[in-house]
Amino acid sequence: MSIALHWAASHTTVATDPKTTFRSASDLQADVGATITEDGIGAARALALFDEVLLPATRSVEDPMNLAYIPAAPTRAAVAFDTVVSAANVFGGVWEFGAGAIFAENQVLRWLSDLLGWPEESAGVFVAGGTHGNLSALAAARDHALRVRGRRPAGGWALACASTAHSSISSAARLLDMDLVSVPVDDRGHLTGEALERALTSDPRICAVVASAGTTNAGIVDDLASVVEVAHRHGAWVHVDGAYGGAALVAPSARERFTGIELADSFVVDPHKWLFAPYDCCALLYRDPRPAAAAHSQHAAYLDSIDRGESNPADLAAHLSRRARGLPLWYSLATHGTAAYTAAVEACLDTARTVARAVAGTEHLQLLVEPELSVVLFRRPGWSPAAYRRWSQRLAREGTVLCVPTAVDGEIALRLAFVNPSTNPQAVIDVLRTTMLTADGS
Structure with missing residues (x-):
C-alpha cells in the first residue's frame, strides 16, 4: 500500500494542528458513513477519510501548547x-x-x-x-x-x-x-x-x-x-x-x-x-x-x-x-544519544520552574506548590468552576493552549504538564497573564 506508506513518511514532518479535537459519534457517522463493506471502499478513499475526517477528530498530543493530562512529544526518529x-x-x-x-x-x-x-x-x-x-x-x-x-x-x-x-x-x-x-x-x-x-x-x-x-x-x-x-x-x-x-x-x-x-x-x-x-x-x-x-x-x-x-x-x-x-x-x-535525552528532560524541568516563578509573580494568579518535576498547579482566585471551564474550552477551540481543570485538595485548579522540550515558556506565561484577567473566564 504505497499511498499509506507515503502518507506515513510525509506525516512525520508535518506540523501539529492545535485546533484538532474530538467530535461526536453522530457527526463522524454523517461524514464518514459505512467503511466496512463487502467489497471495500478502496485504499485511496479509506486514507482520504482518515486524513480529512478521522485524524482531525483527535487531539494533537505532541503540540507544544498541549499541556493537559500528560501529553507526548515523540522524536521524529521514533515515530518513523x-x-x-x-x-x-x-x-x-x-x-x-x-x-x-x-x-x-x-x-x-x-x-x-x-x-x-x-x-x-x-x-x-x-x-x-x-x-x-x-x-x-x-x-x-x-x-x-x-x-x-x-x-x-x-x-x-x-x-x-x-x-x-x-x-x-x-x-x-x-x-x-x-x-x-x-x-x-x-x-x-x-x-x-x-x-x-x-x-x-x-x-x-x-x-x-x-x-x-x-x-x-x-x-x-x-x-x-x-x-x-x-x-x-x-x-x-x-x-x-x-x-x-x-x-x-x-x-x-x-x-x-x-x-x-x-x-x-x-x-x-x-x-x-x-x-x-x-x-x-x-x-x-x-x-x-x-x-x-x-x-x-x-x-x-x-x-x-x-x-x-x-x-x-x-x-x-x-x-x-x-x-x-x-x-x-x-x-x-x-x-x-542519551545526552540529548538528558538535555530534553532538563529543558522541560526548566520550563516548569520558569512558568511557576512567573505564576507566583503574577497578581491575578496563585501558585499552589513549587513543582518537583514538570507539573505546575495554580489557581485564578475569584473564578467559579464554570469560569475555569469557559476559559479552558475557549482556548482549546482557538488552538491557543490546551489546559484543563483538575482538583487539588478538593478544590478546582489548573494544571500544566510540561513534557515537550519545544514548549516556549514565555509563550505560556503570556497566555496566562493576558487571558485570565476577566472575572468570568470569558
Whole structure:
C-alpha cells in the first residue's frame, strides 16, 4: 500500500494542528458513513477519510501548547521507526522468534536499570502502558508473597499506597482481589515511611507497597528511601510507579528526588509520556526478575520447547503475544544519544520552574506548590468552576493552549504538564497573564 506508506513518511514532518479535537459519534457517522463493506471502499478513499475526517477528530498530543493530562512529544526518529517495526512484523514474545529485536530492547532496559542503580541481573519488558505494567508487577508481588509466606492470609491479600497514587493501582487491586489500604500523605503530598509504618503494623495482610515517582496530578515524588526501608523491614514488595515522572531519572537536577529507588523491587516508566516515544510503550523492570518469571511464565505442550535460558519477554508480564514496542525508543536513543535525552528532560524541568516563578509573580494568579518535576498547579482566585471551564474550552477551540481543570485538595485548579522540550515558556506565561484577567473566564 504505497499511498499509506507515503502518507506515513510525509506525516512525520508535518506540523501539529492545535485546533484538532474530538467530535461526536453522530457527526463522524454523517461524514464518514459505512467503511466496512463487502467489497471495500478502496485504499485511496479509506486514507482520504482518515486524513480529512478521522485524524482531525483527535487531539494533537505532541503540540507544544498541549499541556493537559500528560501529553507526548515523540522524536521524529521514533515515530518513523514505529512504521519500520510494524512493517517488520516481529513476534516479540520469545527469544526464538524475536532475538534481534529483543536484544535491542534489552539494551534500552539495561540503560534504564543503570539509571535506577540496579544490578546486572535485573531485567524487564516493554508492555502497552502503565496500567498493564502496574498490574503485572503487582501480580508478581502477590505471587511472591504466597511463595514466601506459604499461604494466603485470612481476609486475603492487601496492598498499600497513598491516596495520590494513580487510578490504575486501585484497578489492579480489584483485578487481583487485593484490598487497597490508603496511607495518608504528609503536608507536602508525599507518602512517607513513617505513615507507612503504621499501616503495615496494623495490617499484616499487606504484601506490596506502591510508591509514586511523579504523581500524575501534581508531579510529586514520594519519600522513596523511607518507604523502601519500612516496607522491606515488614517483608513487603515495593513497586515504584514512575509512569510519568520516572523519566526525570535522566536529569541530574532531579536525580536526588529518587534516592532509595535503587532498592525497590519493581518499576515502570512510560516512554510515550516523557521519553519521547510514540504510543504505546511502558518499560516494566524488576530488580530480581525471578519472582516475575515464576508468576507470569506460561506453560503448555506447544510452549515446552521454548528456551527458558534466554530472555523471553512473555515471562515477565501478563501477556504472550507482543510487538517489539520498545524498538522506536531504541532507535531514537541510538540515533540521538542519551545526552540529548538528558538535555530534553532538563529543558522541560526548566520550563516548569520558569512558568511557576512567573505564576507566583503574577497578581491575578496563585501558585499552589513549587513543582518537583514538570507539573505546575495554580489557581485564578475569584473564578467559579464554570469560569475555569469557559476559559479552558475557549482556548482549546482557538488552538491557543490546551489546559484543563483538575482538583487539588478538593478544590478546582489548573494544571500544566510540561513534557515537550519545544514548549516556549514565555509563550505560556503570556497566555496566562493576558487571558485570565476577566472575572468570568470569558
